[in-house]
């Protein structure tokens with residue numbers, strides 16, 4: 001019996017030979033008992049992708065993407081990132097001894113993610129523009145200077161991320177009725193859908209979950225395309241949200257995400273920053289699950305849809321929570337009461353605890 005991990009599913013992944021691996025995947029599937037009870041959803045689960053080696057689901061895509069870079073003889077790799085992609089690429093490139101360049105939107109990347117990209121030895125460039133501009137620039141850089149681009153336009157990234165759905169089914173022992181993901185560049189929802197289609201084609205499953213994408217109210221081009229039944233996405237020129245990981249106005253995988261949602265009878269919904277931050281706190285204080293803001297969006301989306309009466313009570317739902325709480329400590333400190341500082345004596349302690 002193979003352990004739960006990305007490479008448990010090696011036959012359905014493109015890498016030949018030994019992968020560049022940091023033992024990614026095999027993340028916990030938590031039953032959200034209290035939040036589920038509050039929403040009247042007894043079968044509500046969260047798959048905690050923050051428990052990956054660099055603290056986000058990106059590791060699943062990077063183990064395949066960087067393995068392919070090595071297999072193809074690439075001499076340098078690059079990405080633009082809202083943070084987690086750069087943290088993950090930096091770590092896997094270090095493991096593979098391949099030089100790495102990352103472009104970040106200046107001032108809009110959570111502290112933990114910048115720390116990871118720096119410590120893992122990437123060339124970290126902050127640009128005075130948003131993620132979408134950074135992606136345009138890194139694309140030009142790769143074409144003109146022969147670096148290997150590892151954003152989710154690279155299909156090998158999506159191959160690794162398929163395994164989220166595979167593991168969830170193995171852990172649940174059945175196909176969930178709904179899989180909910182936060183949507184930024186829309187690679188993850190597209191990857192999970194592709195993997196489920198492959199399981200169906202191979203005869204392992206005979207039905208697909210409703211693919212449900214959640215975006216921030218200030219950055220919701222996919223939600224608008226679904227609501228207005230558009231075939232083409234209208235990019236959001238000035239995306240804004242506290243959930244900086246999904247602060248993306250022109251998702252490169254939008255068309256794939258629209259297919260994933262429409263072909264499975266899924267849906268898309270937007271949540272406000274307040275709803276995101278409230279769910280981040282509820283997950284931490286009710287379920288003991290620590291996630292970064294963008295990750296809480298998936299569960300916040302289910303809360304909103306359930307309150308609108310759009311979720312059947314007996315649905316088995318897997319919310320993908322995509323990144324660890326530690327990624328964005330500054331947003332946490334801004335939301336919480338600061339620690340109480342006292343003199344180092346018992347009297348002072350008892351007086352504040354009363």
Ligand SMILES: Cc1ncc(COP(=O)(O)O)c(/C=C/C(=O)C(=O)O)c1O
Nearest residue numbers: 081082084085184185186187188322323
């Ligand atoms: C925590 C977290 N949650 C959700 C998403 C959205 O996934 P996609 O819809 O596949 O983009 C991201 C994406 C991050 C980047 O795009 C990047 O790191 O450059 C994330 O970090």
